Amino acid sequence: MDDRVAGALSLPEDWPAHPDLSLALNRMGSFDWDLDSGLMHLDRPALDVFDLRPEEYNDRPADLGQRVPEDEGARLDTMLVQALEAGQESYGAYFRCRLRDGSLRWTHTQGFIRRDADGRPRRILGIVRDASQELADSVARQELDEERRRRTSLVQATSAALAHARTVQDVIDVLKNSRGLAHLGAANIVMGLLEAGRIHLVAEGPEGSFVPGTRYTKVDERYPMSEVLRTLTPRFIETPDDFARSYPELWGQISHLGVTSAAYLPLIAQAHPIGALGLLYDDRAVFAGDERNLLVSLSSSIAQSLQRAMLYEQEHDLAEGLQQAMLPRRIPEVPGAQVAVRYRSARLGRDIGGDWYDVIPLPGGRVGAVIGDVQGHDTHAAAVMGQLRIVLRAYAAEGHSPATVMARASVFLQELDTDRFATCIYAEADLTTGVMQMVRAGHMEPLVRDPDGSCHKLFVEGGLPLGLSAEFGSLDYPVSTVELDPGHTLVFYTDGLVELPDTDLDGGMRLLTEMVRNGPQDIRRLADQLCESVDGYGGEDDVAVLLLRRDAVPSPQPGGRLRQHVAQNDPEALSSARHMIRAAVRAWGAGERADEIELTADELITNALLHTDGGAIVTIRILAGGERRLRVDVEDRSSALPRRRDAGDAGVSGRGLMLVDRLADVWGVESRGGGKCVWSEFLIPERFERPGRHEPPAHHELPDRRDRGGRDRGGRDRGGRGGAGRERPGGDGAPREP
Incomplete structure (x- = not known):
C-alpha cells in the first residue's frame, strides 16, 4: 500500500x-x-x-x-x-x-x-x-525567568518586612521605603482604613497631593477607594483620560502631579474589608496580567499586616491607658526643688510593665520621692503596681520612717498572693537642709549630677526586693543618709533605661551617665531626652524617670523637721542620725552651736539605747514663735523617767544629764502613750558674731548658761518650758537620770 x-x-x-x-x-x-x-x-x-x-x-x-x-x-x-x-x-x-x-x-x-x-x-x-536568534530567545527566556523570580522575591521580601510592622504607620513606612514599589515603578501610595462606614485617609501620597475634604470620605462617594471597597474588586486606571472620565472631581485636584496611571486595591482580611490601597504611577500605561496578579497578591499580605497592626494599636492603647491610670495624675509643687517625671511605655503591644514613680508631700515640709518596677510585662504587673504605689504612698503619708515604709510595702505585696516581686527606691528629703534618707529594695542606685555637669553614681545600701524580703523574713532595710546640695540633681530611673539590646549593664550605665553629664540643664528637657534615647538604642522595655533638683537654700521656716529611727545594736543608724543632725544644724544657721547640739543629742540617744528596750526615734526641727529655737526630741518606748545621780569621782556614767543641763538652753521630759520623749531646745540668734580667727568659740568651754534659780543667763524664767530640776506638765517630779 x-x-x-x-x-x-x-x-x-x-x-x-x-x-x-x-x-x-x-x-x-x-x-x-x-x-x-x-x-x-x-x-x-x-x-x-x-x-x-x-x-x-x-x-x-x-x-x-x-x-x-x-x-x-x-x-x-x-x-x-x-x-x-x-x-x-x-x-x-x-x-x-x-x-x-x-x-x-x-x-x-x-x-x-x-x-x-x-x-x-x-x-x-x-x-x-x-546563533543570534537562538541567544536572543535564550536571553528573553532568562529575562522572563528573572522577572518571575524578581516578582516572587518582591512578594516574599515585602511580606517579610510587613511581618515586623507593629503599627499602621510601620506598614505605611514599609510600603513607601521598600524596593518593591520602586521596582514596580510606583511613585507613591495612598491608603485609607475603613472606620464606622467611612474611609479614613492615613497615607496621602506624594507631597502636595492631599485633596481637601478627603481625610474622611463615605463609601458611596465617587472616589476610587470607595469604589473598590463597594465592589471588593481591584480598579486599574491605565490612562489619564480614564482617570478624568471616571473620577473627575479627584482628577481635577491631582492632575498637576503627572499621574499617568493608578492601581486601587481593596484590602481584605479574613473576608472583611478593612481599607483600600492606591498605587500612583508617573511612567506606566498598561498593567499586564502578571502584574495585576502580583498586586492583588501583595494587597492580601498588606491587609493581613494592617489587621495585625490595628489590633496591636488597640491593645497597646488599652494597656497604656491602664498604666497611665495607675500613675499619679498630678505631681505636686515641691517648694525648694524642681521635679520632672516621665513614663515611656513599652513598644511590645499590650506587654506594658509595672514601672512607676511618685512624689509624696510629707509633714514638716518634707517630700518623699519613690520609683519602682514590678516584675513582668503585662496588665497584671500594671495592676499590682497601682496597688503597691497607693499603699506605699499611704504608709509614707502616715509619717512612718523610710525603712518602715519599705518593710510594710513588702509585707503588703506578699499578702497580695501574687507571684510578682518589685524593686523600689524611696527617698525622704528635707529640702531646707538637703538631708535625704534613702532606702533601696533591689533597685538600681540613683545618679547625682553636680551643677558643673559632672555625674556619678550615689551609693545607697540595699535590701531584698519588695515581696521577697517579707517572704524570707528580711525586713530590716538599711537607711542611707546623704546630703543633696543646692543645684545638684538626683536621677532616679528604672532598668529599661540601661538594659539595652547588644549592651551589657555596665555599658548601659556608661551610656546613661554620659547622657546625664552632657544633657540639657533644664531637667524637663533632660527627662525627655533620656526617654527618647531608649528608642534610639532600640530599647523595648518601659521606662520611668524621676529627676529632683534642689534649689538654693531657702530661709529656715518654722515647722521644718527631720526624723530618723535608731535601732539598738545598729552603729550605722547611730552614725546616720549624727550625720542628719550635723547637716540640719549647718543648714538651719545654727553652726555656732553645732557642738553643743550634737553632744546633747548624742547623750539623749545613748541614754535611750542603753537604758530602755528597743530603739529610739530622733527628731530635729525649728520651732515657731518669736525666737528661733531648734529642738531635738528623742523618743523611746519606756515610761521610766530619767533621773539625776551622782557619778562620783571615779564613775564613768551619771554625767549625761549634767552635760545636757549645761549645754541646752532648756530641756525636759514629756510622757507619751507608748513611752516618753526627752527633749532639748537651743536658741539660735538671727546673727552670730563670729569669734576671731585664733579665738575658740565660747561654747567650746561649756559655759554655765544657767543659775540655780531655774533661769537662763538672760534672766528669763524657764518654768514654762521645763528644765534642770523641773518638768513639763505631766511629769511626776524632777527629771532624774536612770
Missing part, C-alpha cells in the same frame, strides 16, 4: 535534498579541515555565516581573521588545542563574528575530530551557524 501511495505522488526533482541545502535552510554551513595540510574548506552556507564572498577565502583558516576578532580567535584556538590534546572526539563553542558592516553577530561552531589508528588527529569535520 505504501508503494502505491508513493508511486501515485509527484516528488521534487532534487528530492532527497543534499545535506548542504538542509544546512543552508537552517542557516548552517559546513567545513572540512585537513590538519596535515592545514587547509579548511567552507561551503557556501558557511561563507554566508562569516559574511564572506567565495573570492575572499582561499581555504586557509588565516583568511577568517578578518571576520573573527583577535580575542575570540585566541579563545577558540585554546579550546581546540585542549580538545586535541585531551583526546576528545568533538568540541563546540559560541563566538562573535564581525560582519561586513562592522557589527558583531553571535555564531556557533561544532566540530568532530577524526584520528588515525594511532590516535593522532588528522581531520575535523563540523558546522558553523548563526
